[in-house]
Amino acid sequence: MDSVLALFSDFTFQTVALGSALLGLISGVLGSFAVLRKQSLLGDGVSHSALPGVVMAFVLLGSKNTEVLLLGALLSGLLATLLIVGVVRHTRVKFDSALALVMSVFFGLGLVLLTYVQKIPNSNQAGLKRFIFGQASTLLQRDIVLMTVCGLILLALVLLFWKEFKLFTFDADFAQSLGFSSKKLNLLLSFMIVLAIIIGLQTVGVILMSAMLITPAVAARQWTNKLWVMVTLSALFGAISGIAGTAASSLVPKLPTGPAIVVCVSSIVIVSVLFAPGRGVLHRIYQHRKNRILYKLEGGEMDVPSN
Amino acid sequence: MEKQQNYAVEVEDLTVAYDAKPVLWDIDLKIPKGQLMAVVGPNGAGKTTLIKAMLGLLKPVTGAVRFLDGSGDIRTLKNRIGYVPQSGSVDWDFPATVQDVVLMGCYGKLGWVRRPRKADIELTKQTLQKVGMQDYTTRQISQLSGGQQQRVFLARALAQEAEVYFMDEPFKGVDAQTERAIVSLLKDLKKQGKTVVVVHHDLQTVPDYFDWVTLINLRVVASGPVEEVFHEENLKKTYHSSGTLLRSVV
Amino acid sequence: MSPQIEIQIIAVVVAVACALPGVFLVLRKMSMMSDSITHTILLGIVLAFFVTHDLSSPLLIVGAALMGVVTVWLTEMLSRTRLLAKDAAIGVVFPLLFSIAIILITRYAGSVHLDTDSVLLGELAFAPFDRMVIGSVDIGAKAIYTTGILLLINLAAIIIFFKELKAATFDPMLAAVLGFSPALVHYGLMTLVSLTTVGAFQAVGSVLVVAFMIGPPVTAYLLTDDLKRMLIVSGIIGAVNGILGYQAAAILDVSIAGSMAVVTGQVFLLVFVFAPRRGLISSLLRRRKQKMEFAKMTLLFHLYNHAGSDEEASECGVDTIPAQLHWDSAYTVKMIRFLERDGYVQLLDGLAKLTEEGRNASIRNYNALFAG
Numbered sequence: 001m002d003s004v005l006a007l008f009s010d011f012t013f014q015t016v017a018l019g020s021a022l023l024g025l026i027s028g029v030l031g032s033f034a035v036l037r038k039q040s041l042l043g044d045g046v047s048h049s050a051l052p053g054v055v056m057a058f059v060l061l062g063s064k065n066t067e068v069l070l071l072g073a074l075l076s077g078l079l080a081t082l083l084i085v086g087v088v089r090h091t092r093v094k095f096d097s098a099l100a101l102v103m104s105v106f107f108g109l110g111l112v113l114l115t116y117v118q119k120i121p122n123s124n125q126a127g128l129k130r131f132i133f134g135q136a137s138t139l140l141q142r143d144i145v146l147m148t149v150c151g152l153i154l155l156a157l158v159l160l161f162w163k164e165f166k167l168f169t170f171d172a173d174f175a176q177s178l179g180f181s182s183k184k185l186n187l188l189l190s191f192m193i194v195l196a197i198i199i200g201l202q203t204v205g206v207i208l209m210s211a212m213l214i215t216p217a218v219a220a221r222q223w224t225n226k227l228w229v230m231v232t233l234s235a236l237f238g239a240i241s242g243i244a245g246t247a248a249s250s251l252v253p254k255l256p257t258g259p260a261i262v263v264c265v266s267s268i269v270i271v272s273v274l275f276a277p278g279r280g281v282l283h284r285i286y287q288h289r290k291n292r293i294l295y296k297l298e299g300g301e302m303d304v305p306s307n
Numbered sequence: 308m309e310k311q312q313n314y315a316v317e318v319e320d321l322t323v324a325y326d327a328k329p330v331l332w333d334i335d336l337k338i339p340k341g342q343l344m345a346v347v348g349p350n351g352a353g354k355t356t357l358i359k360a361m362l363g364l365l366k367p368v369t370g371a372v373r374f375l376d377g378s379g380d381i382r383t384l385k386n387r388i389g390y391v392p393q394s395g396s397v398d399w400d401f402p403a404t405v406q407d408v409v410l411m412g413c414y415g416k417l418g419w420v421r422r423p424r425k426a427d428i429e430l431t432k433q434t435l436q437k438v439g440m441q442d443y444t445t446r447q448i449s450q451l452s453g454g455q456q457q458r459v460f461l462a463r464a465l466a467q468e469a470e471v472y473f474m475d476e477p478f479k480g481v482d483a484q485t486e487r488a489i490v491s492l493l494k495d496l497k498k499q500g501k502t503v504v505v506v507h508h509d510l511q512t513v514p515d516y517f518d519w520v521t522l523i524n525l526r527v528v529a530s531g532p533v534e535e536v537f538h539e540e541n542l543k544k545t546y547h548s549s550g551t552l553l554r555s556v557v
Numbered sequence: 558m559s560p561q562i563e564i565q566i567i568a569v570v571v572a573v574a575c576a577l578p579g580v581f582l583v584l585r586k587m588s589m590m591s592d593s594i595t596h597t598i599l600l601g602i603v604l605a606f607f608v609t610h611d612l613s614s615p616l617l618i619v620g621a622a623l624m625g626v627v628t629v630w631l632t633e634m635l636s637r638t639r640l641l642a643k644d645a646a647i648g649v650v651f652p653l654l655f656s657i658a659i660i661l662i663t664r665y666a667g668s669v670h671l672d673t674d675s676v677l678l679g680e681l682a683f684a685p686f687d688r689m690v691i692g693s694v695d696i697g698a699k700a701i702y703t704t705g706i707l708l709l710i711n712l713a714a715i716i717i718f719f720k721e722l723k724a725a726t727f728d729p730m731l732a733a734v735l736g737f738s739p740a741l742v743h744y745g746l747m748t749l750v751s752l753t754t755v756g757a758f759q760a761v762g763s764v765l766v767v768a769f770m771i772g773p774p775v776t777a778y779l780l781t782d783d784l785k786r787m788l789i790v791s792g793i794i795g796a797v798n799g800i801l802g803y804q805a806a807a808i809l810d811v812s813i814a815g816s817m818a819v820v821t822g823q824v825f826l827l828v829f830v831f832a833p834r835r836g837l838i839s840s841l842l843r844r845r846k847q848k849m850e851f852a853k854m855t856l857l858f859h860l861y862n863h864a865g866s867d868e869e870a871s872e873c874g875v876d877t878i879p880a881q882l883h884w885d886s887a888y889t890v891k892m893i894r895f896l897e898r899d900g901y902v903q904l905l906d907g908l909a910k911l912t913e914e915g916r917n918a919s920i921r922n923y924n925a926l927f928a929g
Contacts, residue, residue: 036401040645041589048764087829090837096644097775100588101825104768108818111765115812133659160420167411171397177362178415178467179385207596207764211652218641218649225447227402256663259656266653273640281638320859320882322851329926333855368851371883525926 007250012137017246019139019147020261023200024212024238026151029158030196031213031238032220032231033189036169041099042081042190044210046197048103049080051110051206054131055117064127066143066202073131073198080106081194107206134205136246136257143202150199154192158231165189166227203242204258211262212238219269222276241265313340313376315471315502316361321370323353323360330356332526334370341500343493344519345507345533349546352524354506355393358473361504362390374471386415389469393476394456399449405459406431406444412466427466434465437495439488454485461492472496472503479508490516513537560685563698565803567684568817570701571757572769572795574708577715578749579770580791583778584726589644590629590747591770593651595754595763597628600658602755607661618755625751626744628654681760681803681813700760707756714749715788722746723784761814769795772821779832798824849895854922855882856892857901860911861919873909 007013034043050073057072058064080102087098114128130138158165168175168185176182193213200209220234245261274281318336322329331353338344346354359365361372363381374384381388389412412434413427435441438458443451451459457477464472477489493516496503507513513520513533520537521530522545529536529544582591598621605620628650636646684700715722724732725742732739750770757766777790801824802817809816830837859882863872871877875893879886893909896902901915911919 035642035645036398038398038642038644040642040648044589044592044648086837090840091779091829091835093775093778094583094586094588096586097583097588097771097778100592100767100771101775101822104592104765104771105818105822105825108765108768108812108815109822111762111812111815112806112809112819113811115815116809119810163414163417163422164419166403166407167414170401170403170408171392171411173359173364173392173396174390174411174463175414176364177381177385177388177390178411179382180414180419208652208656210648211656214645214648215652218645221402222640225402225404225449227407230402254664256659259659259663262652262656263660266649266656269649273635273638276640279640281640320855322855324847324851329851332926333858368848369855369882369884 003251004247007247010250013246013250015141015144016136016139016250016257017243019144020136020203020242020246020257021239022144022147022151022242023203024216024240024242024261024265025235026147026154026196026238027200027209027212028216028220028234028236028238029231030154030193031215031217032227032234033165033169034193034213035217035221037189039193040214041096041210042084043193043197043213045084045099045103046077046081046194047201047206047209049106050074050077050198050201051107051131052076052113053079054201055110055113055128058128059113059117066140067146069128069131070146070198070201073201074195076106077194077198078191081190130205131201132205132207133256134201134203134208134258136203136249136261139202147199150195154196157188157192161185161188162228204261208258208262211265215262215265215269216241219265219272222272222279237265237268241268314338315340315342315375316504317373317377318361319371319373321357321360321372322368323356323365324368329368329525331360331367331523334523334527336521336527336530338502338504338519338521340375340502341497342502342519343497343517344502344504344521345513345517346504346521346523347507347510347513347545348523348528352545354523355475357523358475358504358506362388362473386467387470389464389467389472391460391464391472391474391477393479394453394460395479396475399451399456401448403448404444405435405440405446405448405451408448408459409435409462409466412463415467430466430468431462434462437465438462438492452482454481457481458485458488461489465492470501472501474503474505476506476508478512510542560698561803561807563685563701564681564813565800567698567700567704567760568681568799568803568813569796570704570708571760572773572799572817573792574704574711574753575757575766575769576773576791576795577711577788578746578753579772580774580777580784580788581722581726581746582750583771583774584784585746588767588771589647590632591750591754592767593632593647594625594628594747594751595758595766596651597654597658598622598624598751598754598758598763600624600654600661601627603658603661618752621755622748622751624654625754626748629744629747680762684760704756704760707753711749711753714745718742718745726784761817765814765818768818768821769798772818772825773798776821776825776828779828779835794824849892852884852888852892853895854926856889856896856909857911857915857919857922860902860909861916864911864916870908875904875907875909878909 034040053072053074053076054069056076057069061068084098084102087093088095117128127138164180164185168180168182168189172182175185197209197213200212204212216234216237219237220230223233224230241261241264244264246257249255249257249260272280277283314337316336316338318334321331321334323331334357346357348354356365360367373380374388378384409431410423410427413423413430417423432441432444435444438461440455440458440462443455448456448459461477478486481489493503505517514537518533519531520533522528522536522541524545529541579591582588601621601624602617605617609616632646632650635641635650636643641649685698687699688695689697689699689702721732721737721742724735725737725739729739732742754763754766757769761769773791773794774787776794777787780790781787798817798821802820803813805820806813806816828836833839860873863869872881875890876886878884879889893902893904896915897904901912901918903910903912
């Protein structure tokens with residue numbers, strides 16, 4: 001217990017935990033919309049595709065400042081999204097294939113650029129690779145400021161356009177018929193989701209970032225039937241996992257932060273899917289049993305077909 | 308002159324194509340105000356496409372749609388046009404209650420950013436009452452039956468307080484009780500002078516439920532009062548042969 | 558054999574071996590499942606290593622392949638609860654398994670000589686260092702043999718079960734009726750995908766396996782409709798990507814696998830833009846042409862219907878048509894010119910008149926559009 005107390009008063013830990021919590025919170029909010037729009041895997045695509053942008057920004061601007069690298073990530077994530085949408089619109093290639101192709105090619109390009117950068121003498125490229133697996137411990141105070149600013153903007157936009165996002169996510173055609181341009185809403189919401197992904201990259205890395213987007217939202221969905229409760233819970237689950245994962249990795253030696261956060265948030269999802277009241281798997285099994293017993297009491301045969 | 312009649316919707320030379328195939332060809336349609344109109348035709352005849360094109364949800368290759376005696380198109384008159392999409396077009400597992408969905412009908416009048424107010428919530432309660440769903444206000448939408456889902460969509464459209472309604476297969480997959488409820492609702496709307504355009508698939512009920520009918524199969528086969536145009540010859544043209552586009556070809 | 562030649566052989570063999578099962582993934586809309594499997598096999602390798610303590614043990618391959626199948630099973634079990642969408646299920650399962658693998662590797666890094674970088678990112682350049690020695694004779698790089706066997710397995714499986722795979726892919730109901738269970742074919746294919754991933758990751762890294770599995774089939778999908786041809790074209794494109802990727806990497810001195818992935822993307826981009834019939838350019842051209850054809854026909858029908866009638870003057874005048882058809886006048890003039898050039902229309906006193914040929918064309922077009 002003492003070590004936990006000591007940990008929470010440690011400044012570095014506070015910084016990292018705050019960063020992870022912010023990441024969980026932001027991706028929890030935007031992830032809810034991604035999941036409800038059935039675009040869960042787009043996050044996976046965007047985050048993998050961000051890698052070449054990170055390296056390119058470093059090569060072109062020679063800076064390792066987080067905001068510069070993330071700007072590169074943002075641009076290349078958006079470019080990948082446009083490519084995916086373009087391929088799907090103009091050919092018969094399906095969304096999942098276009099996504100898998102574009103993200104793996106972009107990731108490959110990122111690796112090519114990384115190996116290229118390593119050959120530049122004195123380029124001091126160390127630290128770029130942290131974007132692959134994420135390294136929460138490299139979070140600086142200024143990174144937290146950046147995340148906070150982006151996060152506040154995103155949250156403000158979600159609050160401002162709450163009604164529109166809700167309507168558009170549920171029924172895009174109806175939204176259009178009411179005069180809310182689906183095109184504009186789609187663009188805005190997609191951009192916000194991409195931004196949420198990008199600011200999480202440094203902490204959990206391109207490979208695991210998609211989990212932060214999907215998992216808290218999937219967990220939150222099980223506990224409620226109200227959108228605002230789902231979004232709030234999702235933010236909460238994300239933030240708690242961020243802090244818990246960071247704490248675990250500080251207390252246990254050789255426990256990487258990103259994967260620790262993902263295991264935390266995945267545990268929440270497992271608990272939710274199993275135990276959520278009225279919806280979870282256990283509830284269903286219980287209902288099923290009860291029905292069977294009731295049926296038997298009324299004199300029915302035992303081999304009631306399931307479902 | 309025909310012009311003296313008041314028209315709720317006027318469609319002129321509307322052609323819509325998906326990729327290589329024309330789905331609607333050169334549609335000319337005039338829907339008089341205050342009519343209950345059924346749009347009937349075989350599967351793939353372009354019924355849903357016609358509604359979506361009239362609502363501006365699809366971009367036509369040629370043609371124009373005007374509403375309410377030509378006083379404007381869908382963009383300027385969107386708050387006077389109501390829409391009931393096919394209930395299968397949305398994910399009913401969306402985390403929302405019946406009231407949440409019905410409230411969406413008020414969003415058009417509110418415009419961007421502004422929140423619904425007490426009056427809007429009052430309105431949703433009234434419209435839910437009209438469709439007999441007042442006891443389900445806080446029910447999660449995934450727990451509704453097909454008929455109840457359809458009623459919720461109708462209540463949402465009523466909350467739009469529109470003058471012209473477009474409904475895409477509102478009778479699809481509903482129970483007898485809901486069907487009766489919808490029919491009486493349609494008659495109510497007519498009494499209030501509203502115009503309702505309904506994509507319909509059950510030919511037998513057309514004469515009972517509607518007073519105006521449009522038969523389409525790629526293009527308009529016939530359109531007019533049910534007693535005048537809803538006869539075997541037109542139905543044959545719609546459902547069996549390709550009918551006429553060029554006057555003297557057939 | 559020089560290492561350069563050996564690397565290229567491996568690159569080609571891996572690329573072809575990946576492309577073959579990839580064809581079915583693309584057609585079955587399961588591309589993202591390959592992304593999931595390529596991540597989770599890492600856990601299979603780690604767990605098998607804890608059992609065998611030997612990085613060259615074939616059990617590692619078994620463990621990894623099993624984990625691939627487990628991944629598919631877990632994902633499907635989760636999505637069958639209908640508590641979440643299928644894509645979300647993929648996105649929940651693989652990060653968890655992958656995270657556990659990374660944690661295990663990091664925690665026991667001292668005892669596991671398993672480098673996450675090399676598993677995920679791969680390095681083909683090192684492949685020739687690992688030799689296959691029989692007796693005391695060096696018969697070439699080991700990877701040539703492992704990936705070669707993999708290619709043979711894939712080829713054999715696809716040739717033997719071609720009929721079943723085809724039926725299960727295009728018509729699962731028919732397949733079930735004919736007596737081969739779609740589920741069995743499905744898991745068989747997934748086992749093949751897992752095996753391929755395991756065999757390929759040492760050379761190209763698991764993340765990029767996705768590029769080689771999905772890239773060539775998607776490219777081939779834009780070139781042909783026939784399943785057999787798609788398999789062959791995918792194989793060829795995969796091989797070309799392998800060789801070009803290696804050459805580019807050699808010139809620029811960068812990651813070979815990465816460069817192969819980039820070439821895969823470039824080849825796809827080329828085909829995407831220029832492919833006959835299904836490419837971007839031909840699709841845009843076709844749409845434009847179609848729009849024009851529709852417009853020409855609309856005008857033809859319009860003229861036909863009003864020819865000789867009382868309202869001809871108000872319906873068919875060059876300056877009245879725009880109002881009738883809701884076209885702007887420049888567009889109308891253009892369309893009339895086109896019809897004039899085809900010999901379908903003549904201009905008389907500002908009226909557009911159908912020629913005999915125009916009348917016939919109207920009827921012909923009408924029948925083509927609406928007959929049947």
